[in-house]
Amino acid sequence: MFTPELRTKAEQLCNRYPERRSALLPLLHLVQYQNGWITRDSINECAELVGMTAAEVEAVATFYTMYKHDGPMGDHLVSVCTNFACAVRGGKAVYQALQDHLQVGHEGTTDDGKITLEHAECLGNCEGAPVVTVDYMNYERLTPDQAVDLVDNLRDGVVPPPTRGMIPPGVRAISHRLAGIGPIDEQAPGQKLGLDTAKDGGVVRPEAGPDSTGLNMIDLGSAPEKEAEHA
Incomplete structure (x- = not known):
């Protein structure tokens, strides 16, 4: 109620x-x-x-898969795309690594209540495959090791900036925004409506077009040398 x-x-x-x-x-x-x-x-x-x-x-x-029915979600919802583009770029290996590391299955929540994990059919960002989202914010081109580093950071209360979107504030805070009533706290980093500059705590959109350098690559400190080959 x-x-x-x-x-x-x-x-x-x-x-x-x-x-x-x-x-x-x-x-x-x-x-x-x-x-x-x-x-x-x-x-x-x-x-x-x-x-x-x-x-x-x-x-x-x-x-709608965004609505959960099996119990309360954790602090952060981590979604891994396992559809075609992400699958051929290692998305299923990323999901398996997170399952093994967190010891949970699809829509399972860790014992500490920090992470709910799910696999997703498509996250609409094929050029950034394989894609992981945290509270629906994109972390692109992650390896299994990088994905594990990401969730470990989240469990420690450290939220790395995503490749696109604002700093993930927690899935409940996102639900508040999706209800159409704005952020819980407009003064929190990256939450102010209509602003996505670094000054306001947001993540600056990557450049696009023929002269751009491409998507920003998330750096969690464990990117293998071969990652550059897929940029």
């Missing part, structure tokens, strides 16, 4: 739309911000808010 504060925000979300049911996806993100996953009680409350049946809400919530 929503807290009184979030219930007010939920009502405000519903009032944005001519049809209240249009607010369902933002409401489900708001649920994940509060609970870390979609619970049965939250499905019932969302149904009541938007004038749908619980079965209809559950059908939507189980259609």
Whole structure:
């Protein structure tokens, strides 16, 4: 069930739309911000808010992979693309290395509650394959060793800058933004809306076009020499 504060925000979300049911996806993100996953009680409350049946809400919530149902997510959601482009560039080896290192399977959460791991069908960034995302922010062209270094940093509370996007603030904070109600803390690094400069704590977009030097390569201190061959 929503807290009184979030219930007010939920009502405000519903009032944005001519049809209240249009607010369902933002409401489900708001649920994940509060609970870390979609619970049965939250499905019932969302149904009541938007004038749908619980079965209809559950059908939507189980259609989209961004909504989790097996228990609260960890502090960070780590997704590994295992679709074609990433698979041929080593994505499955990256995923296997993280499974072995974290001792969790698909959508499993580590015992310390720091990391939830999942494999993803496509993360829409084939030129950066293999791609790992943290809270939906891209870390591109990672080797298995680099991916392990990345999650170890996250567990230690150190979040390396991604190749694209803002500094990952945690998956619940991202859920708050995906609900369409802005960042939890605009003053946190990289969170201010509309700003992505280094001065504001954001990650500057890589250059593009025929004269660009290409994507920035993430440096976690363990890149093998052959990585340069794939740049």
